[in-house]
Amino acid sequence: MINLNGSIVDQQQAQIPFNNRGTYYGDGVFETLRCYEGKPLLFEAHYFRLMASMRILRMEIPQSFTPEFIEEEITNLLAKNNFTQGHARVRFTVWRKPGGFYTPQDRNVEFAIESSEIDGKYQNPSSREVELFKDHHVVSGMLGNLKTAQKMVNILAGIYAQENDYQDMLLINEKKMVVESISGNLFLRSGDTIKTPPLSDGCLNGIMREQVLSQLKMMLNYKVEETTITPFELQRADELFTTNMIRGVQSIHKYRKKAYETTCADELIELINGRYFGA
Incomplete structure (x- = not known):
């Protein structure tokens, strides 16, 4: 399951417009969070980096994008996917809504959250x-x-x-x-x-x-x-x-x-x- 614009949907059923600006122009930003026991690590740092990135890219930040809202959306998805124990990876992606060519017609955004299980604590590779x-x-x-x-x-x-x-x-x-x-x-x-x-x-x-x-x-x-x-x-x-x-x-x-x-x-x-x- 993933979170698409606030709704939990099956990954295979999730749909976004074919002309979304993330696909057309790379007009988006994302955060990759490590989670443990159903909670994102260093969430505050990730949140403020995401907000700063959206401001730099002149995206319209929704009023709903409070720290409490985003953290709750992440933890709810982790619970839905049974990732409340052990370690998990979450990607929070934001992209501008369709419209325009290089210059966007709409600065408002859409978002998606996905999660996956990862192995245990940090380990150093044996050969790199x-x-x-x-x-x-x-x-x-x-x-x-x-x-x-x-x-x-x-x-x-x-x-x-x-x-x-x-x-x-x-x-x-x-x-x-x-x-x-x-x-x-x-x-x-x-x-x-x-x-x-x-x-x-x-x-x-x-x-x-x-x-x-x-x-x-x-x-x-x-x-x-x-x-x-x-x-x-x-x-x-x-x-x-x-x-x-x-x-x-x-x-x-x-x-x-x-x-x-x-x-x-x-x-x-x-x-x-x-x-x-x-x-």
Whole structure:
């Protein structure tokens, strides 16, 4: 079952207009939430990011889109799909109503919520090799910080990884600086210094990115910097890892001929699992 504009309907029966602007122009935004025991984690952070994204994209925010309304819609769907125990993934998608060409005739929105079961607590993968994706680049600036429905660079990078037997790809911006991976923010450790690209470089304003930054700043054994990362730094680093809400912290084990440690990522995973899942 899914939630389509506030109604719980069977996924196979759900219908949206063929000319919806999400399909035609990528005119939409979404949030991906990790849920535990029937409740979304860090809901407030997701809610305010969604509202900020809708404002930046000049969408008309419905008066009904209060934190209480959206959280209740999510928890009701989780209950309907029997996801009140264990772990689940929820995607909340918003798109502008049909009409117009590039310029919309109607700034009002429609929405859908879908949920699926996922495995247990966060775990670090045993093997993950990456490469630099140079065919296309993300654009630095504010639009790159949003989870929009238009993710063509990520899609093409995913196809490249699939065709070449990589587990992820690192994306660069128009200045040839390393920005993020296909589905997560990037962190680089050299000695006791940990770097992550600033939002101005075009990386996603990730919820887990903020959680990891806050955690690292409390750990006295590391110095944290939000600064540009060049491709040349990748092979000189001691450790690379990526973050997102669904997978948590994931180590990168190999880039070209360079093999990496997993020390900091392992430590973060243990701390984050303890905070959210009590284990």
